[in-house]
Amino acid sequence: MHSDKRPREFYVLAAFFALFVLFLYGPLSAILILSFQGPNGGLTFPLNGVSFHWFGNLFEQQAVGDFGGSFRRSFALGIMVMVVTVVVSLLAGLAFRRKFVGATALFYLSVASLVVPSIIISLGIGVLFSQLGLQPAWYSSGFGAHLTWTLPFGVLIMFAIFNRFSPAYEEAARDLGATSWQTFRHVVLPMIAPPLIGVGLFGFTLSYDEFARTLMTSGTYNTLPLEIYGMTTNVTTPVLYALGTVTTLFSFLVIAGTLGLIMAMNRRRGRA
Amino acid sequence: MVEVRFLGVGAPKPKRVIRVPLGLVSYLQATPLMLILGAFLLLPILMIGTVSFWDYDFAQMYPDFVTFNYTETLGSWVTWKTYLNTLKFAFIVWAITLFVGFWVAYFLAFHVRTSAMQSVLFLVCTVPFLTSNIIRMISWIPVLGRNGLINTALVNAGIVPQPVEWLLYSDFAVVLAMVHLYTLFMVTPIFNTMMRIDRSLLEAARDAGASGWQILTNVIIPLSKPGMAIGTIFVVTLVMADFSTVQVMSGGQSASVALMMKNQMSLLQYPAAAANAVVLLALVLLMVAAILRVVDIRKEL
Numbered sequence: 001m002h003s004d005k006r007p008r009e010f011y012v013l014a015a016f017f018a019l020f021v022l023f024l025y026g027p028l029s030a031i032l033i034l035s036f037q038g039p040n041g042g043l044t045f046p047l048n049g050v051s052f053h054w055f056g057n058l059f060e061q062q063a064v065g066d067f068g069g070s071f072r073r074s075f076a077l078g079i080m081v082m083v084v085t086v087v088v089s090l091l092a093g094l095a096f097r098r099k100f101v102g103a104t105a106l107f108y109l110s111v112a113s114l115v116v117p118s119i120i121i122s123l124g125i126g127v128l129f130s131q132l133g134l135q136p137a138w139y140s141s142g143f144g145a146h147l148t149w150t151l152p153f154g155v156l157i158m159f160a161i162f163n164r165f166s167p168a169y170e171e172a173a174r175d176l177g178a179t180s181w182q183t184f185r186h187v188v189l190p191m192i193a194p195p196l197i198g199v200g201l202f203g204f205t206l207s208y209d210e211f212a213r214t215l216m217t218s219g220t221y222n223t224l225p226l227e228i229y230g231m232t233t234n235v236t237t238p239v240l241y242a243l244g245t246v247t248t249l250f251s252f253l254v255i256a257g258t259l260g261l262i263m264a265m266n267r268r269r270g271r272a
Numbered sequence: 273m274v275e276v277r278f279l280g281v282g283a284p285k286p287k288r289v290i291r292v293p294l295g296l297v298s299y300l301q302a303t304p305l306m307l308i309l310g311a312f313l314l315l316p317i318l319m320i321g322t323v324s325f326w327d328y329d330f331a332q333m334y335p336d337f338v339t340f341n342y343t344e345t346l347g348s349w350v351t352w353k354t355y356l357n358t359l360k361f362a363f364i365v366w367a368i369t370l371f372v373g374f375w376v377a378y379f380l381a382f383h384v385r386t387s388a389m390q391s392v393l394f395l396v397c398t399v400p401f402l403t404s405n406i407i408r409m410i411s412w413i414p415v416l417g418r419n420g421l422i423n424t425a426l427v428n429a430g431i432v433p434q435p436v437e438w439l440l441y442s443d444f445a446v447v448l449a450m451v452h453l454y455t456l457f458m459v460t461p462i463f464n465t466m467m468r469i470d471r472s473l474l475e476a477a478r479d480a481g482a483s484g485w486q487i488l489t490n491v492i493i494p495l496s497k498p499g500m501a502i503g504t505i506f507v508v509t510l511v512m513a514d515f516s517t518v519q520v521m522s523g524g525q526s527a528s529v530a531l532m533m534k535n536q537m538s539l540l541q542y543p544a545a546a547a548n549a550v551v552l553l554a555l556v557l558l559m560v561a562a563i564l565r566v567v568d569i570r571k572e573l
Binding site (some may be wrong): 007014026027031073082084091092094098100103109110113116118120121128145147200208209229240258 | 308311313315319378380383404411412415417474484530534546554569
């Protein structure tokens with residue numbers, strides 16, 4: 001297979017793919033470059049000098065609102081959502097391995113959670129909280145709103161994994177006298193750990209970037225995406241790009257860290 | 273690491289074993305999911321259904337049973353135009369993402385030869401989708417704007433005498449940004465189904481004398497349909513729900529149903545927004561139900 005010549009179709013498609021990648025990354029690199037705009041530079045090219053001026057601007061309260069606070073809130077919320085998403089989807093995935101009354105309904109409810117427009121969930125939770133006399137806040141109503149977005153991804157991924165998971169390993173463990181907890185802890189969990197970490201990554205990044213569902217549910221204090229969304233209408237300096245660069249680099253770091261973790265685990269398992 | 277334990281060695285603590293009947297385990301495991309979705313999905317939607325029949329004034333809502341939230345919304349020409357506009361965006365973006373997504377997935381699945389390279393290239397496509405939507409939207413401004421990269425290049429090359437105005441803050445910009453934001457939701461499911469196509473089918477087709485094009489149209493496309501259906505669900509529901517892309521990229525010149533809802537919400541007209549929400553939800557669920565007739569998601573996962 002490797003020796004035969006690539007058909008012409010390959011080169012056409014490769015060019016198409018390259019264009020697609022350029023389309024994905026081109027605009028992002030434009031704001032990356034423009035965030036180093038000089039102090040007198042504007043929102044478009046050319047660069048009017050090169051400086052860290054706008055990055056410095058980012059950390060002054062009055063220039064961009066509460067960047068530090070909203071970042072901390074988004075980070076904390078992302079971690080909370082990640083932990084709950086991993087645990088709840090794992091449990092649900094295990095539940096779906098057996099038949100139980102309402103399994104189909106619960107499955108379609110998860111799918112519904114994915115397809116119901118975000119703004120409807122935002123509105124619903126907002127109105128529900130106000131009718132119950134509860135104060136909406138990012139850690140209560142916002143937290144729940146984010147879970148309706150991350151959980152279906154987690155549940156569907158776990159569902160897919162357990163669909164292909166051979167029960168033979170568990171049967172072997174049981175035959176060797178393992179309790180059901182031991183079977184889970186020492187056999188099942190190590191095997192599903194890498195995708196489970198993937199679910200965690202999804203949980204964190206989806207929450208960290210989510211804003212349509214947060215719109216009506218964050219209460220008094222903004223999360224970072226809401227802060228950025230607000231800035232799109234009233235900030236006309238490259239500080240917007242600086243913020244975009246910083247948060248995007250942070251996302252890249254999180255993704256790279258997670259992938260590194262998964263690869264390290266796979267390598268360790270390969271050695272063992 | 274191998275751990276060896278001898279039975280009876282070590283602290284002989286009498287362990288209390290809590291026995292849960294096997295049939296109950298599944299319910300216990302499913303309970304957290306049920307509770308969360310019940311509290312933050314079902315209950316809010318029921319609440320919206322209720323509130324859509326309530327009366328309201330500039331400050332408050334009043335429990336009532338009135339239908340004018342619906343009649344006002346559905347009786348207005350603006351609403352119908354907004355719904356049509358949203359459907360138009362959904363259709364155009366769907367068609368483009370399906371085309372792009374199919375060929376990208378096809379390239380990855382059938383033309384990239386090593387699985388390591390496949391993973392790397394797939395990752396390259398995925399990473400931007402794990403970053404902020406708003407940032408990715410804003411990033412088009414220096415590219416498309418009046419003094420943006422494209423316009424500067426066009427003017428300098430002498431192709432157009434003046435900057436092209438419709439690149440940014442137009443329906444074109446909205447569609448472009450949506451394609452940029454949502455294509456991965458098409459690529460991933462199609463790539464997934466393509467990877468599960470038995471390669472011997474392709475060989476069999478080739479042995480039977482099929483040309484590359486015939487293999488594509490008679491084997492690969494029919495077998496990738498479930499992936500396309502799942503991608504379609506994602507893209508259509510995302511576009512139907514979108515308000516930020518329409519708002520930012522059209523510069524307020526275009527409308528979508530969700531944007532109309534958002535404006536009503538910012539005017540505290542919650543019952544009116546709720547009536548719109550009910551109509552939009554019904555429309556989206558009908559579309560999804562229609563797609564689900566083509567594909568059984570549970571089998572495709």
